[in-house]
Amino acid sequence: MKKERKLRLRRIAERAARRRQEREGETLTGIIHMTPAGFGFVTPDNAPEDNGDVFVPAKFSGFALDGDQVKVKLLPPRKGHPEDSARGPVGKVVEILHRSRESFVAELLPGSFVSPLNTKLPEIISIRGSRNGAERGDWVKIKCITGKDGELTGTISEVIGKAGAVSGDLDAIMAEFNLPGKYSAAEEEESSRIVPAEITRKDCRELFVLTIDPFDAKDFDDALSIGKDEDGNFTVGIHIADVAAYIRCRDKFDQEAKRRAFSCYLPGRTLPMLPAALTARISMQQGQDSLAHSVFLTVSPDGKILSGQRGHTLIKVAQRLDYDEVQNFLDTGMVPEHWLEKTPETLRTLAAAVSKMREFRAENEEFIDLPLPEVRVICDEKNNTVTGIEKRLPRQSEQLVEECMLAANQFVGREMPQKSVAGIYRVHPEPEAEKTIEFSDTMHEAFNLPAGDISDRSYCRKFIADLPDDANKNLILSMLLRSLSRASYSVKGELHFALGKTFYAHFTSPIRRYTDLTVHQQLWQLDSSNRTRSSQALAGIAEYCSEAEENIDAACFAANDRLKLRIVEEEISRDPGKMFDCTVIRILNSGLQVELPEYALTAFVNYSDLRKTASMFRLGQQVSIRGDRLNFAGKRQ
Numbered sequence: 001m002k003k004e005r006k007l008r009l010r011r012i013a014e015r016a017a018r019r020r021q022e023r024e025g026e027t028l029t030g031i032i033h034m035t036p037a038g039f040g041f042v043t044p045d046n047a048p049e050d051n052g053d054v055f056v057p058a059k060f061s062g063f064a065l066d067g068d069q070v071k072v073k074l075l076p077p078r079k080g081h082p083e084d085s086a087r088g089p090v091g092k093v094v095e096i097l098h099r100s101r102e103s104f105v106a107e108l109l110p111g112s113f114v115s116p117l118n119t120k121l122p123e124i125i126s127i128r129g130s131r132n133g134a135e136r137g138d139w140v141k142i143k144c145i146t147g148k149d150g151e152l153t154g155t156i157s158e159v160i161g162k163a164g165a166v167s168g169d170l171d172a173i174m175a176e177f178n179l180p181g182k183y184s185a186a187e188e189e190e191s192s193r194i195v196p197a198e199i200t201r202k203d204c205r206e207l208f209v210l211t212i213d214p215f216d217a218k219d220f221d222d223a224l225s226i227g228k229d230e231d232g233n234f235t236v237g238i239h240i241a242d243v244a245a246y247i248r249c250r251d252k253f254d255q256e257a258k259r260r261a262f263s264c265y266l267p268g269r270t271l272p273m274l275p276a277a278l279t280a281r282i283s284m285q286q287g288q289d290s291l292a293h294s295v296f297l298t299v300s301p302d303g304k305i306l307s308g309q310r311g312h313t314l315i316k317v318a319q320r321l322d323y324d325e326v327q328n329f330l331d332t333g334m335v336p337e338h339w340l341e342k343t344p345e346t347l348r349t350l351a352a353a354v355s356k357m358r359e360f361r362a363e364n365e366e367f368i369d370l371p372l373p374e375v376r377v378i379c380d381e382k383n384n385t386v387t388g389i390e391k392r393l394p395r396q397s398e399q400l401v402e403e404c405m406l407a408a409n410q411f412v413g414r415e416m417p418q419k420s421v422a423g424i425y426r427v428h429p430e431p432e433a434e435k436t437i438e439f440s441d442t443m444h445e446a447f448n449l450p451a452g453d454i455s456d457r458s459y460c461r462k463f464i465a466d467l468p469d470d471a472n473k474n475l476i477l478s479m480l481l482r483s484l485s486r487a488s489y490s491v492k493g494e495l496h497f498a499l500g501k502t503f504y505a506h507f508t509s510p511i512r513r514y515t516d517l518t519v520h521q522q523l524w525q526l527d528s529s530n531r532t533r534s535s536q537a538l539a540g541i542a543e544y545c546s547e548a549e550e551n552i553d554a555a556c557f558a559a560n561d562r563l564k565l566r567i568v569e570e571e572i573s574r575d576p577g578k579m580f581d582c583t584v585i586r587i588l589n590s591g592l593q594v595e596l597p598e599y600a601l602t603a604f605v606n607y608s609d610l611r612k613t614a615s616m617f618r619l620g621q622q623v624s625i626r627g628d629r630l631n632f633a634g635k636r637q
Helices: 003-023 082-086 166-176 185-191 252-260 276-282 324-333 343-365 396-418 433-447 457-465 473-481 516-526 535-574
Strands: 029-036 040-044 054-057 069-074 092-100 104-110 113-116 139-148 152-162 209-213 222-230 232-242 264-266 269-271 287-298 305-322 374-380 385-392 426-428 488-490 578-589 593-596 603-605 622-626
Touching: 029 054, 029 092, 054 069, 054 092, 092 457, 104 166, 104 324, 113 139, 139 166, 152 166, 166 264, 166 269, 166 535, 185 276, 185 603, 209 324, 209 343, 209 396, 222 305, 222 343, 222 396, 232 343, 252 516, 264 535, 287 343, 305 324, 305 343, 305 396, 305 516, 324 343, 324 396, 343 396, 343 535, 374 535, 374 622, 385 535, 396 516, 433 473, 457 473, 473 578, 516 535, 535 603, 593 622
Parallel strands: 209 305
Antiparallel strands: 029 040, 029 069, 040 054, 069 092, 104 113, 104 139, 139 152, 209 222, 222 232, 232 287, 264 269, 287 305, 374 385, 426 488, 578 593, 578 622, 593 603
């Protein structure tokens, strides 16, 4: 099997080489997707699937901006670079056909220059005209002006706020990524009067139900219960807030939720998909009767899901818990004084069931688990202040909830086509062959690790498991993650590569994801014997939500990076000679791109500041660099 995969990859490379030679000098049009490093990729219009994207080096990107429609001319392989022939097509932007944006947000610099907030835009752009009251260091909105030669300039149309202040930075993020603000007081009041629709419900208030969420959770749309029969089988109850009872298809707040697509959680600012007043009513609060949409799964002692049933229920959450206290209990067995008598034993039973479910899934579905730490900024939302940086790996307490949500999503995803109900599914394609080859080559050349085909989940899992637990591990895992395709939404229940599942739906977060709310609405129509929407009607929702999710993710990354950068800059201002531990993640002609693992921030450093040359460094090398030598803005070197 491995020999067949290697042969397939070689044939793909050979086919790419032939296609590149055949298409040399050809021009085509498409959308360009820029990267923070300055290069881009053009997705051709109406091109055959096996042609792939066209790589555009930074020096050949012209004045194209991320998302522009451009014309590119395909280039021949470089002389003295035989490896070029085996790679995908490379092109040069020769014309910008349509600009993707009319404005952008930037920081005003000295002179007639601004620095865009969005790292996919050029690092420095000149401006003209009045400053409109803006001062150096302000965030401003720039109206785009394209010159005859395609060069981009602009004029200041609005002053947003002061760069460096938490509120100003977050306002700038919202403006750049076009994020909707909070609901108005009138909308909040209106939503609080919504009367839930009626449907046949099973009274499940006798169940001992728990919620487990982050300590600062704003909504509570999932809860768990657990039982065990005389045969040793577990009954896992996954209870999801029955949002479809409150939000009917095409009503006012459904349309607004669709426009927002997701709740957005910027550090220090929450932008909800649904009004806060309504969310509070829908959320499953401790000690209150709650309308739920529940999935009950029968799980064997070895973790196999034997059967399941779904229905609308009435539940009452016995206790609200947070991940930290649950993790401490799982680690130490210590029981907090405020816990109810049944809470410890319920958690032990739930942890035992989930452990077996995860083991069974690992063996039979071969899911890919990337144990990368999450680094995020913690903000005081009321006072607009940064209180610290949190770095941690997923813990057993989070996995306990995640495993149950995965199982419920899969159950619902499989039920919908069985009952001829259109749904929205989470899909994740196999890695592209070119990225697979590139990753394998890099692993061999930079780390002397066995090259292989990461599109083979068995190999990919073994590769991850065999990685040495050293300083390079997180870098390699990050490179592997970037080699994988991005997950998206589709009306087709195709493969989710990382999970090893097909017909995998999103059902468990209807308060904060419109895709989940759509699935709930479909099931509500089914359960109340009403007409459901067609796949064609849902296709547009799936595509829109995929695009909205990518935009929100970019906004969250930008916000976290911006606020982390402020913390580092403050440390450097207090001690310019402070040394930072860094990892070399890219070796360029003029310097190094490095990562500060403690902050998950990247920076550039010139070789002249290091008094060294490129040949003296290797990918993954650990270096200590003085803070005043790090350039966090440099993206085009």
